[in-house]
Amino acid sequence: MALEILHPGLLTTVQDLGRPGYFHLGIPIGGAMDRLALIAANRLVGNDEGAAGLEAVFMGPKIAFRADTVIAVCGADMPIKLDDEEMPGWTAFAVKAGQTLSFDFLKGGARIYIAVAGGIDTPLALGSRSTYPIGALGGVDGRAVAAGDVLPIGASAGAREGVSVPEAMRRTPGSPAQLRVLPGLYWHRITEESQANFFADEWKVAPEADRMGYRFRGGRPLDFVPREPPFGAGSDPSNIVDGCYPYGSIQVPGGTEPIVLHRDAVSGGGYFMIGTVISADMDLIGQLQPHMAVSFEEVDMAGALAARAERTALIDQIRAATS
Amino acid sequence: MKTRYSFGGDEHIFVEVDEEMSLDAFFKALSITNAVAEKKIAGVTEICPANASFQVKFDPDVIAPEAMLDELKSLESAAEDAPKRMTTRIIEVPVYYQDPWTHETLMRFRERHQDPSGTDLDYAARINGFSSADEFIVAHHSNPWFVSMVGFVSGLPFLYQLVERERQLQVPKYLRPRTDTPKLTVGYGGCFGCIYSVRGAGGYQMFGITPMPIFDPTQKISYMRDFMVFFKPGDIVKWDPIDRAEHDRIEAAVQDGSWTPKIAEVDFDLAAFNADVNGTNAQLMEALRGA
Incomplete structure (x- = not known):
């Protein structure tokens, strides 16, 4: 199982809950900026809470799926499209092989988290898949994803589509x-x-x-x-x-x-x-x-x-x- | 020295062993962090020694902040009396001073510098009372340096000169940090030298470049196969001035696996060093001769 990046958005990186234990060497914990959103997305698709997903800032990526799976998008308010159909955020939904995931303009917040049943299965670096570009660690060869990248997906523990995080549990910053x-x-x-x-x-x-x-x-x-x-x-x-x-x-x-x-x-x-x-x-x-x-x-x-x-x-x- | 404890939010304790830099403060901070590591306190997730301070990150769901603070304070008095000595290594690090790459960069960011009319080395030489950059360079590499902290990004070593305080070279940082610094730049700010492990932003004055990589996330370079970060606190560095031809030769030899840095095991005793700086340094550098 794999997915292909057709367009990377502005800056999309593989992130999990980070690599503790190396800060004394100048290697930070990294991982999802909004950990709650990644945890929620992983829960929705039946993953371990610390599985790796994609973090995209300000602008969503365009992704083609090569097999049937279940995904969820949590975090920022950014309209989600599966082919031409609008899909709900904070909700697990099914994706068929050959379908394309894309996004409209950001309406609120800054970062979305895309979890795929089974998790992104790029290699571990110091115990984590989180991308740290300054140190060229994690993610895809230590960098953000680029068009043409094919990301492996792990084995799914079983995911149910349609599960949703109720609106009252979606934490967003107020104004100010x-x-x-x-x-x-x-x-x-x-x-x-x-x-x-x-x-x-x-x-x-x-x-x-x-x-x-x-x-x-x-x-x-x-x-x-x-x-x-x-x-x-x-x-x-x-x-x-x-x-x-x-x-x-x-x-x-x-x-x-x-x-x-x-x-x-x-x-x-x-x-x-x-x-x-x-x-x-x-x-x-x-x-x-x-x-x-x-x-x-x-x-x-x-x-x-x-x-x-x-x-x-x-x-x-x-x-x-x-x- | 007056130790000051402060919480950094609910997950960190920051401990300033001394406001000013000294090897006494460094050794005390290192002793306490070693004691914290040995005690294997449940809930501690990161132990970070620094130049004259240190930081512990902990999980407050496992150990309450006040309990964590008490643990650190109880370890402080024992660390006070710990012998300030260690078995460590001295490493000869080649430096190509006044190289074209840092020169191009320092010219590009000249408007952020205290003295836009010269180079970083000209400026450092002048404010430290040397008549030329060449004289300053000699002072820079004639005594060994002590790695008193590893951090900032990707295994960058902070280096402290092993000389009396009166002989310490001091240079302010750039007025405004640069957005670019060549990889492996040998830099200087305050009383600390450094080697920029990766390319990126930086505020230290730039004196030269080393062909010796010190961070290798792929762990392919022969002397970093065991771990991707080369330096650790307590390492001692001797700069070895080289020219362009030698720089290029070493750079190529690193890539084909035929070059490794010259390293010797040494003992460093702070009391002995304080009693006889020149004699201790001569012994340290002598150890490299056989390496």
């Missing part, structure tokens, strides 16, 4: 999108006024927004608490002695434009960070488009853990709805 942040790391390096401004201001997603990180602009620049630069840090007040970056950490080079590191994060560097987007809200960033309004909301650890538990409960609901 609210990203919850636990302040910390080098939070003390900015003035109290700047700390307050950061949470009060409305930000917009900058065009520089990709799997490595999302940049934001529009808020007031941050003022620093004066200091003598520590040896090895560099002279700019936003510099630190190069250290590790958490996933979701918010660095602000020069104090102007915050960058939230995402699944393909660089593992470290010399810019200070003011806090970290909590794990529960990382999926939402994967559905943000450039120019969308965003505000950051302060939470404490108890709030972060409660949000995490809520997301887990939502995934449990999806599991119940799809089993």
